[in-house]
Amino acid sequence: MQLIAKYITFFLLLSFQAIGQNYTFDLTTENLQVLSYFRYQKIEAPLQKNVPNNTEWKAYNIFEHPSLDLGSFWLETELNIIGSHRESDVIAIKIDGLGSRYQIYWDNEVIGFNGDIDSLPHPDIAFNTFYLSQSQTSAGKHNLRILLHIDNPKFSWYDNSIVFGYYSNILNGRDEYYAFQLGTAGVYITAALICLALFWGGSRHRGYLIFAAISLISAFRFLEFPIIDYLDLSTIIFWKVIHLDHLLRTVFWILIAMFVLVVFKIPKIKILLPILVLISILPHFFELTYSYYVFRYYFISLLLLSGLINSIYKHIRGSISALIGTTILLLPLEDIFAGIQLPQYVESAPDILFVFFIILAMSQQVREDYRLHEEALRITHNLEKELLRKNIQPHFLMNTLQSIKSYIREKPDAAIEFIQALAEEFRLINKIALESMIPVSTEVELCRSHLKLMSFRKEVEYTLNTRISSPEERIPPMIFHTLIENGLTHAFEIGESGCFNIEQSVEFDVIKYSISNNGGRLKTLENKSKDEIEEGLGLKYVRSRLEENISGKYDFDYSFDDTLWQINISIKR
Amino acid sequence: MNILIVEDEPPIARDIEFICREVLKDKLETVTLQGTLSSAKKIIMDHKFDLCLLDLNLNGENGFSLLEDITTESFHTVIVSAYTEKAIEAFEYGVFDFIAKPFDRPRFEKMFNRYFSQTGKNEATTKYLSYRKKNETHIINIDEIHYFRAADTYVLAELKNGNSALLNKTMDRLEQILPDRFLRIHRSYIVDINSINSFGHDAGGKYKLYLKDNTELPLNRKVYKELSSRFHK
Numbered sequence: 086m087q088l089i090a091k092y093i094t095f096f097l098l099l100s101f102q103a104i105g106q107n108y109t110f111d112l113t114t115e116n117l118q119v120l121s122y123f124r125y126q127k128i129e130a131p132l133q134k135n136v137p138n139n140t141e142w143k144a145y146n147i148f149e150h151p152s153l154d155l156g157s158f159w160l161e162t163e164l165n166i167i168g169s170h171r172e173s174d175v176i177a178i179k180i181d182g183l184g185s186r187y188q189i190y191w192d193n194e195v196i197g198f199n200g201d202i203d204s205l206p207h208p209d210i211a212f213n214t215f216y217l218s219q220s221q222t223s224a225g226k227h228n229l230r231i232l233l234h235i236d237n238p239k240f241s242w243y244d245n246s247i248v249f250g251y252y253s254n255i256l257n258g259r260d261e262y263y264a265f266q267l268g269t270a271g272v273y274i275t276a277a278l279i280c281l282a283l284f285w286g287g288s289r290h291r292g293y294l295i296f297a298a299i300s301l302i303s304a305f306r307f308l309e310f311p312i313i314d315y316l317d318l319s320t321i322i323f324w325k326v327i328h329l330d331h332l333l334r335t336v337f338w339i340l341i342a343m344f345v346l347v348v349f350k351i352p353k354i355k356i357l358l359p360i361l362v363l364i365s366i367l368p369h370f371f372e373l374t375y376s377y378y379v380f381r382y383y384f385i386s387l388l389l390l391s392g393l394i395n396s397i398y399k400h401i402r403g404s405i406s407a408l409i410g411t412t413i414l415l416l417p418l419e420d421i422f423a424g425i426q427l428p429q430y431v432e433s434a435p436d437i438l439f440v441f442f443i444i445l446a447m448s449q450q451v452r453e454d455y456r457l458h459e460e461a462l463r464i465t466h467n468l469e470k471e472l473l474r475k476n477i478q479p480h481f482l483m484n485t486l487q488s489i490k491s492y493i494r495e496k497p498d499a500a501i502e503f504i505q506a507l508a509e510e511f512r513l514i515n516k517i518a519l520e521s522m523i524p525v526s527t528e529v530e531l532c533r534s535h536l537k538l539m540s541f542r543k544e545v546e547y548t549l550n551t552r553i554s555s556p557e558e559r560i561p562p563m564i565f566h567t568l569i570e571n572g573l574t575h576a577f578e579i580g581e582s583g584c585f586n587i588e589q590s591v592e593f594d595v596i597k598y599s600i601s602n603n604g605g606r607l608k609t610l611e612n613k614s615k616d617e618i619e620e621g622l623g624l625k626y627v628r629s630r631l632e633e634n635i636s637g638k639y640d641f642d643y644s645f646d647d648t649l650w651q652i653n654i655s656i657k658r
Numbered sequence: 659m660n661i662l663i664v665e666d667e668p669p670i671a672r673d674i675e676f677i678c679r680e681v682l683k684d685k686l687e688t689v690t691l692q693g694t695l696s697s698a699k700k701i702i703m704d705h706k707f708d709l710c711l712l713d714l715n716l717n718g719e720n721g722f723s724l725l726e727d728i729t730t731e732s733f734h735t736v737i738v739s740a741y742t743e744k745a746i747e748a749f750e751y752g753v754f755d756f757i758a759k760p761f762d763r764p765r766f767e768k769m770f771n772r773y774f775s776q777t778g779k780n781e782a783t784t785k786y787l788s789y790r791k792k793n794e795t796h797i798i799n800i801d802e803i804h805y806f807r808a809a810d811t812y813v814l815a816e817l818k819n820g821n822s823a824l825l826n827k828t829m830d831r832l833e834q835i836l837p838d839r840f841l842r843i844h845r846s847y848i849v850d851i852n853s854i855n856s857f858g859h860d861a862g863g864k865y866k867l868y869l870k871d872n873t874e875l876p877l878n879r880k881v882y883k884e885l886s887s888r889f890h891k
Binding site (some may be wrong): 480481482483484486487488490491492494495541542543544574577579580 | 666667668669670672673676693694715717739740741758759760761
């Protein structure tokens with residue numbers, strides 16, 4: 086990527102007539118000249134008395150990472166000034182970055198400094214502007230030299246920039262820069278507020294909360310420099326600004342990754358997220374090279390883009406918009422256009438587009454969630470009708486009545502008991518059918534009466550063992566009943582008596598239920614896959630009933646093997 | 659008469675048996691009760707049955723896959739089920755009757771009367787016939803059938819695509835479950851009226867029937883007269 090950036094920069098700079106280390110500045114234009122190509126040579130102490138040796142220059146581009154080691158250097162470039170000065174304006178050199186101590190020489194004369202070049206670590210100032218009088222910048226060739234003492238290994242990380250031009254134009258440039266910074270920050274703040282409002286007031290979509298955090302962090306990143314300037318903190322030492330910016334950037338990328346992983350249901354999220362966090366925060370604890378940051382950038386990009394492509398492949402709503410937004414944000418504009426002063430709106434555009442595409446993606450997801458919710462409601466509604474009818478509908482009732490007819494002929498006394506069990510089951514179902522949650526004790530009662538009735542019908546003995554410590558805990562109705570019906574259908578041989586167990590255990594705020602039986606027909610079920618059994622209406626009902634009433638607060642799994650049919654349901658209080 | 663009852667609820671199975679004994683009296687030779695289709699299938703291999711009374715919902719087994727299976731057998735199948743909404747579909751698979759639960763004795767009497775009356779053509783709505791080939795059950799839509807031809811005690815269904823399928827039913831039993839438009843033109847032939855082209859008799863006085871694809875089939879004299887009055891009015 087850097088190589089490409091270098092070439093692009095090279096060709097673009099050709100047209101800027103700024104090849105090599107010599108620049109031409111026309112006093113009659115309003116342009117600001119970006120100075121990026123210098124010559125450099127490494128020097129030994131004592132620094133002040135050291136004069137550059139004209140034979141030892143090497144080429145240096147300040148946009149390039151990383152090319153200078155620790156130590157002291159001379160940087161030099163030449164400016165050919167043409168035209169004449171306009172009135173009441175001075176020329177200035179604005180230096181951002183170069184996070185080290187330095188002294189500026191203009192035509193061999195010191196015009197300014199940053200920190201004390203001779204003393205050991207001394208605060209370096211993040212942004213400096215040095216002025217040149219009209220007489221100092223008369224038409225002709227001039228020499229700009231910077232004596233640089235790098236004592237911080239992170240020197241080359243910051244986007245250094247040296248700009249030359251009329252002071253008023255530098256100020257205008259800064260104002261324009263701040264205007265766009267503030268504007269973009271405003272977009273992010275608005276996005277954050279909207280997301281927070283949507284989260285608190287609407288669906289509690291986790292994506293909203295994460296994106297609100299992303300937006301706030303971004304807003305703050307855009308406000309950093311305007312705030313520093315507004316509060317007149319320009320003497321704030323360089324490394325504090327850089328550290329803050331790096332930290333915000335790290336948090337920003339972690340949040341973006343979290344957002345994509347969570348919202349677009351990327352698989353293996355529990356493994357990926359900690360790895361990502363670790364990789365991201367590592368440089369905040371250890372001194373790592375610049376290439377680590379490059380690696381981090383590629384790692385995060387690869388993770389996000391491949392995750393989103395995977396989501397598109399899996400038809401997760403909004404993933405196309407998210408991919409577009411994230412790709413725009415990930416484009417390394419600074420590298421691609423290194424050395425070129427881009428118009429401010431170009432620098433703000435990726436962020437604004439990113440916000441737009443992510444909000445678009447989230448609204449697509451919300452619409453999808455809404456559709457799924459409607460669908461779930463509809464299914465439950467149908468299932469409920471189906472289930473209600475299951476006991477009042479012909480086949481259950483008719484079969485039961487047919488069986489009762491036989492009992493009346495053969496064993497009239499048992500028939501009376503049988504009818505009583507049928508009546509009991511109806512009474513309980515009518516009582517709970519319209520409730521959304523019922524005490525577990527009522528559900529157990531229903532199961533017991535169902536098993537009694539089915540014992541009559543199948544002429545076997547089905548028993549129910551229960552271990553319930555908190556009978557008043559609530560569950561959606563007819564869940565256990567449905568599971569027991571399911572078990573009766575699949576787990577027992579004709580004429581086989583059997584036993585069901587319903588157990589409840591309370592662990593902190595989680596109530597665990599297990600429903601099991603030991604039916605002899607399970608052996609023959611062995612070759613049927615779990616999925617095949619899952620297809621049944623019964624398990625679907627249980628799942629959608631749990632989903633509808635206590636969405637997100639339950640766990641539901643089951644296992645069937647040749648000895649045990651068991652269903653586990655955990656419900657958070 | 660040998661009856662097979664496939665029912666997973668013993669009280670109901672005994673009730674069916676009780677009613678069968680009451681209605682059939684001496685005509686009933688044996689009654690076999692089975693609770694699952696797999697055990698029923700084993701019994702079918704070793705015993706000859708004349709009628710199978712089948713519950714559609716056997717302990718979680720899919721009623722229709724077993725219906726496709728059981729209708730390949732030579733005997734008639736009568737569904738005894740509470741799933742009345744499945745009756746129409748059951749008839750399409752060529753069941754002889756569908757008795758809804760809870761049932762009573764008159765309903766069984768009606769079914770047995772029709773079973774024993776040879777001429778008693780009903781409003782059969784059979785759409786599919788199943789047959790067994792290489793131990794697999796196949797389904798044919800009866801619209802694909804050109805005509806039926808007796809082959810020993812079985813029936814060969816000649817299909818419009820030139821293939822044929824061997825059905826494990828007698829001509830008499832097949833006739834009972836076929837819709838009205840299928841006509842028994844001869845002791846050994848049943849044709850779809852819609853595929854008849856012409857009929858008549860040759861110089862030797864033999865009655866012949868020609869299908870639209872010029873297949874020539876023998877025609878029973880009685881049926882010839884019936885057809886003549888029907889088509890030449």
